[in-house]
Amino acid sequence: MSGGWNPITGRDSGSGRPAFSPYGAPQPAQGQAYIPHAGGPGYNFGTVPQYTTWPNTAYGYYPIGAAQGFPQYGMPAQGAFAGFHAPQTFAYQPNGTGNLLPRQPQPYPNIDPTMPAAQMTNTTGGTGCEPGYNYFFPAEHTKAHIFKTNTPPWQLPPTAQIPFKAAHIPCNTTMAELLKGFGCTNQTPKKNKCFEVVSGGGGKWYKGLEVNGADKDLLKKTIKDVGWDSTRTGNPNEKPVVCLWFCRD
Template identity: 85%
Template sequence: MSGGWNPLTGRDSGSGRPAYAPYGAPQPAQGQAYIPHAGGPGYSFGTMPQHSAWPNMTYGYYPLAASQGVPQYVMPGAGYTAAQGPYAGYYTQQTYSYQPNGTGSMLPRQPQPYPNIDPTMPAAQMTNTTGGTGCEPGYNYFFPAEHTKAHVFKTNTPPWQLPPTAQIPFKAAHIPCNTTMAELLKGFGCTNATPKKNKCFEVVSGGGGKWYKGLEVNGADKDMLKKTIKDVGWDSTRTGNPNEKPVVCLWFCRD
């Protein structure tokens, strides 16, 4: 999860370090403003040395003004050395990156769309200090050590009032076990100004497609809001695997 989105440079598409970037610092991602060590706006304005098309040939360095067939040998310390070995005739040349949308940029960044945020689960996105979502460029995320599996039902009718043949859509989520009930309600969009209307229900399967109402939490129960989901048994043992505890099934409402 290294990378994210911010309103200045848009969505990060990778976490690779640019050429010639220093080590020992967060890795700049594509789209992040980065000033190369050489400085300057780049080749477009003639501030960088223009390399010849024929450096490091077998007989030395040919300047642009050299006559064909006349070898021009490089002076010691002049910056070029004669190529040796089987790779004579090939050379590497340092290139310089531009500022995104900056001076001399030939590939300006296009406007980036805002990320789609699900209002029923705002906790699916992480807000960063730039006002955007996801990790900031070069940062990774430290995940909690323990999670529970949860299936959150998406229905306007309470699941226990639906007929056994009803097909209920749901979203699956890993939820950190140290999440408090207050954070759980807020993270799933239960933000009604009237606390008592913000509710979470555990839904228990009765078999045959029938569901029953289990534990209820509402935003007015101050003692319950302080508890973590692990305190009520929604922990990493709720895997849904054969011969293990079932996945936690939840239904939220805020009106």
């Protein structure tokens, strides 16, 4: 989950090393947050050979047979070009003259209001990890299927097809965080509710545990405290996946 989005440079192109590092340079992409160090007009599309003083390292050399219709280049033979190095070239800056990948205006990411916890806000004012950072995941998660329906699932007929979103939720998430993370932010706390939905077989669902924003004691508990832990895998002969339904009105 390294990389993310910020309002200045847009979507990160990858989590590779900075420019001039010998290995792992990021791949150029539209809206790239990094600038290839061996580049320029045409370089990102392979239309000219990659002259670099570090063959086979960050970007390597232009391989024979890499693109049809363009001159084919290989590594210089020993002796014939021994000691020859082409000067280092640089890519044009974003929106610079001749840049084949100009930076486009970056729209804000679409954040699902029913699951704002799917996005991580960073200090740049954007979402996702900041450039160069990775994410430290919690050690234990539970599997959850979040039903998306305006009608409580236990009131639907057995033949109803219920859309849902699947999520891994850290087991140390509190009930208060769970409600907020799935968009239950009504000004009246009691209207923010989460229900566990239990399968009765044959397409029928029943209402299980109920959590609302006014239950201060239950809001302090973690989802693991109520049995929503890593054992809820849904695998054969194991506990079923946690099924939840949220409402805020």
